Amino acid sequence: MDNYDLLAMREHYNRQRIMLCFNGPISRSLIEEIGNALRNYLAAEQAQPSAAMDVFAVYIEMTQNIRHYATRMNYPEQDAAATVSISRDEEGRYVVAAGNLVELDDGRQLVDWIANLAGLDKAQLKAAYKEQLRRPRDDERASGAGLGLLDIARKSSAPLRASLKEQADGRAFLSLRAVI
Amino acid sequence: MTELNIPGTQSTPTIHGDWPAGVLAMQGDSYPENSFELFGQVIDWVERFLREEARPLALELRLLYLNTSSIKALMDIFDLLEEAHRDGLPVSVSWHYDSRNERVAELAEEFREDCSFPFAILPFSE
Numbered sequence: 001m002d003n004y005d006l007l008a009m010r011e012h013y014n015r016q017r018i019m020l021c022f023n024g025p026i027s028r029s030l031i032e033e034i035g036n037a038l039r040n041y042l043a044a045e046q047a048q049p050s051a052a053m054d055v056f057a058v059y060i061e062m063t064q065n066i067r068h069y070a071t072r073m074n075y076p077e078q079d080a081a082a083t084v085s086i087s088r089d090e091e092g093r094y095v096v097a098a099g100n101l102v103e104l105d106d107g108r109q110l111v112d113w114i115a116n117l118a119g120l121d122k123a124q125l126k127a128a129y130k131e132q133l134r135r136p137r138d139d140e141r142a143s144g145a146g147l148g149l150l151d152i153a154r155k156s157s158a159p160l161r162a163s164l165k166e167q168a169d170g171r172a173f174l175s176l177r178a179v180i
Numbered sequence: 181m182t183e184l185n186i187p188g189t190q191s192t193p194t195i196h197g198d199w200p201a202g203v204l205a206m207q208g209d210s211y212p213e214n215s216f217e218l219f220g221q222v223i224d225w226v227e228r229f230l231r232e233e234a235r236p237l238a239l240e241l242r243l244l245y246l247n248t249s250s251i252k253a254l255m256d257i258f259d260l261l262e263e264a265h266r267d268g269l270p271v272s273v274s275w276h277y278d279s280r281n282e283r284v285a286e287l288a289e290e291f292r293e294d295c296s297f298p299f300a301i302l303p304f305s306e
Binding site for chain 1: 190191211213244245247248249251252255278280281282283284290
C-alpha cells in the first residue's frame with residue numbers, strides 16, 4: 001500500500017478529460033466546497049453563465065440526492081459515500097457523473113424510471129417536472145429523488161444514463177451520467 | 181416578531197421581511213439540503229402578513245440558483261400570494277436578474293406561468 005500509482009491516475013484523469021473528481025464520504029460542507037471549486041473552474045474556463053449554472057445545478061442535485069438517500073436509509077457515514085466526476089466529452093460538453101451504493105431494489109426501480117425518462121421530449125419532461133413539484137412532500141417517489149432527477153434531465157442535452165452493478169453485500173452501485 | 185432577518189450564507193439567500201413597508205426581499209443563491217428549515221419561517225411570515233394586513237405585500241427578489249428543494253418552497257410562497265390575490269389582496273413579485281444569465285429569467289418565467297398576480301421579471305446590467 002506504499003506505492004499508489006499517482007501518475008497512472010493522473011494520466012487516466014487527463015485522458016477522460018476529468019476536471020474535478022471526488023471519492024469518499026460526502027458531507028454537506030464538502031458538497032459546498034467542491035461546488036465552489038467547480039464554479040471556479042467553470043469561471044476560469046469562461047463557461048457561459050447559463051452553462052455554468054446548469055453544470056453546477058446538476059452537480060448539486062446529484063450529490064444532494066445521494067445525501068438524502070443515505071440519511072433516509074440511516075446508512076453509517078462510510079456508506080454515505082459518493083463518487084463524483086465532472087469532465088468534458090469529445091465535443092466539449094460538460095459531463096456530470098455521480099455514483100453511490102443503494103439497495104438493489106431501489107437501484108432497479110430508479111434505473112427503470114430513468115430509462116422511461118429517455119423517451120420524453122422537453123415539453124413532456126417539463127410537464128412531469130411540474131407535476132412532481134406539485135406533489136405533497138410526503139408523497140415523493142419511493143426513491144425520493146424524482147424532482148431532482150427530472151430537473152437534471154431537463155438541463156441535459158442527451159438522455160440521462162444510469163447503470164447498476166450488483167455488489168457482494170446485496171447492495172448495488174448506482175451510476176448516473178448527465179451530459180449538459 | 182414582525183421583523184424577519186436571515187443573513188445569507190454561501191448556500192442560502194439573504195432574507196429580509198420589512199413588515200411596516202410590506203416588502204419581503206430575498207437575494208442570493210439557495211441550495212440548502214433542507215430548504216424547509218430555512219423557508220418555513222419565511223412562509224410563516226408571509227401567511228401572517230396576509231392574514232393580519234390588508235396592505236400591499238411586495239416580493240423583491242434577486243435570487244440566482246435555486247435547487248429543487250428551494251424551488252418547491254418558493255412555489256409554496258407564490259401559492260400563498262396567488263390565494264391572497266384571488267381574495268382581492270394587493271400582492272406582487274419583482275424578480276431582478278443579471279441580463280447575462282438567461283437561466284434566472286427562465287426560472288422566474290416558469291414560476292410566473294402559474295401566477296395571475298402582477299409578476300415582473302426585470303433584467304439589469306452591471
